[in-house]
Amino acid sequence: MARPKETLVPTTPHVAGDEDIGEIRSIVGFHIRLAHGAVYRHFTETFTDIELTQKQVSVLWLIDDHPDIAQTDLAQRMRMDRATTMAIVNRLQERGYLVRGASLTDRRKQTLNLTDGGRAALARAKDAIGEHERWLKSRFTDQEIETLIEMLTRIHE
Secondary structure, three states: OOOOOOOOOOOOOOOOOOOOOHHHHHOHHHHHHHHHHHHHHHHHHHOOOOOOOHHHHHHHHHHHHOOOEEHHHHHHHHOOOHHHHHHHHHHHHHOOOEEEEEOOOOOOOEEEEEOHHHHHHHHHHHHHHHHHHHHHHOOOOHHHHHHHHHHHHHHHO
16 A cells, blocks of 8 residues: 655755766665665654664663563664663663663573653654654555565665
8 A cells, every 4th residue: 555645855955966976876885875864864853852862762662572681682682782782771771761680590691671761761752753754654655665674674684
């Protein structure tokens, strides 16, 4: 089913002549970089009042989906190194969004769970993500979205 198209507002203003990019027009990585930049700018604009980064939202979401997840498992699923994961978890804990606990199955691991404040922050973030996703998906049909996700997954897996 085709999605209704909304009026597209570029996140970076078009400047006459900037469409003449020469030979790099055929470089896939160049277009991925431009697409990532546009998506990131819109995400940032959508999240102005939320005061959470993309990675922080992803961490909250994964913890919500997987209560008692170990910090090492979180890092693996996010494809982040342990130091970066720990810094994000520390920041979210400082803000009162999550708590660490001892694993019942492996004493070497710490579990992570959301607090009520973390669940509230995640709910606000999910609303903003919904707005952002509507903006992004409005450019494609449902079939194109499925195909795009499949193709992008081939790159990052």
